[in-house]
Amino acid sequence: MVIEVENLSKAFESRVLWHGVDFTVDQGEMLALVGPSGSGKSTLLNCLGLLDRPTSGAIRYRGKDITRFGRGQTRRFRRDSLGYLFQDYALIESATVDENLEVALAPRRRAPDDSRPSIAEALGRVGLADRGKERIHHLSGGEQQRVALARLIVQQPALVLADEPTGALDDANTAVVIDILRELSQAGCAVVLATHDVTVRNACDSVFAVPRQPGRHLVANR
CATH class of the missing domain: 3.40.50.300 (P-loop containing nucleotide triphosphate hydrolases)
Structure with a gap:
């Protein structure tokens, strides 16, 4: 429990x-x-x-x-x-996608045998491969939600x-969230x-x- x-x-x-x-x-x-x-x-x-x-x-x-x-x-x-998926996504709008995920990982040191997905793998899973250098304020609301999901994936x-x-x-983005x-x-x-x-x-x-x-x-x- x-x-x-x-x-x-x-x-x-x-x-x-x-x-x-x-x-x-x-x-x-x-x-x-x-x-x-x-x-x-x-x-x-x-x-x-x-x-x-x-x-x-x-x-x-x-x-x-x-x-x-x-x-x-x-x-x-x-x-x-704890991982939190806020209604407003709680992303750093002036930072890039990659930087937002790196901030989420910073307090948690990865052990050599850490099996958590990499940032690239997480972004690929949510359909944002090769978008890591874009700044959050350039993304749509649905894309920002996907970044927040990728943050959970790397945090585990x-x-x-x-x-x-x-x-x-x-409906399409709802299905991604549920999945x-x-x-x-x-x-x-x-x-x-x-x-x-x-x-x-x-x-x-x-x-x-x-x-x-x-x-x-x-x-x-x-």
């Missing part, structure tokens, strides 16, 4: 967004977070990535409660274990969090994604419905 969420709650002053949330994510599993707009899917995802803090409850990563991590532990968790994180990864994409995330899961990565897209939801192994009302939740295994 990679992630175990237990009795998690999140409140903003007097407003309870959700509480009593429980689910697990195994190695190699793709789990979709679904629910109406405003239900807190992105907030829940951000709590998993320690970009936000839950009000109460526990999030265990390989048995350790990451909600209790200090700054150093949080930084190492994000650096060594243990946990991927994806926030509406196909929200602004056409890459599935390949990562098959390689042993746990994938958690927030989505409104039925196609993406149906491609996942399990679905967690973020409750419409506090205290109500449902996990449905496919």
Whole structure:
């Protein structure tokens, strides 16, 4: 088990967004977070990535409660274990494609027997071979999404969090996203994604419905 969420709650002053949330994510599993707009899917995802803090409850990563991590532990968790696919791609727009992927790899020293794909291999996988010298701001939105996917491919994180990864994409690019995330899961990565897209939801192994009302939740295994 990679992630175990237990009795998690999140409140903003007097407003309870959700509480009593429980689910697990195994190695190699793709789990979709679904629910109406405003239900807190992105907030829940951000709590998993320690970009936000839950009000109460526990999030265990390989048995350790990451909600209790200090700054150093949080930084190492994000650096060594976590890959994030943001809605805005979180790329350095003034840098080249290659430079963006090199930045992602810089904190992680490659061992001599490291089997992770090279930058060239990753770009080839997402259909951007020979585009490494182009600057990000010259690319279309779909191409920038592919760069973000290539970043995950070279990182090979243990946990991927994806926030509406196909929200602004056409069918062809949506299929690329699904394929890459599935390949990562098959390689042993746990994938958690927030989505409104039925196609993406149906491609996942399990679905967690973020409750419409506090205290109500449902996990449905496919």
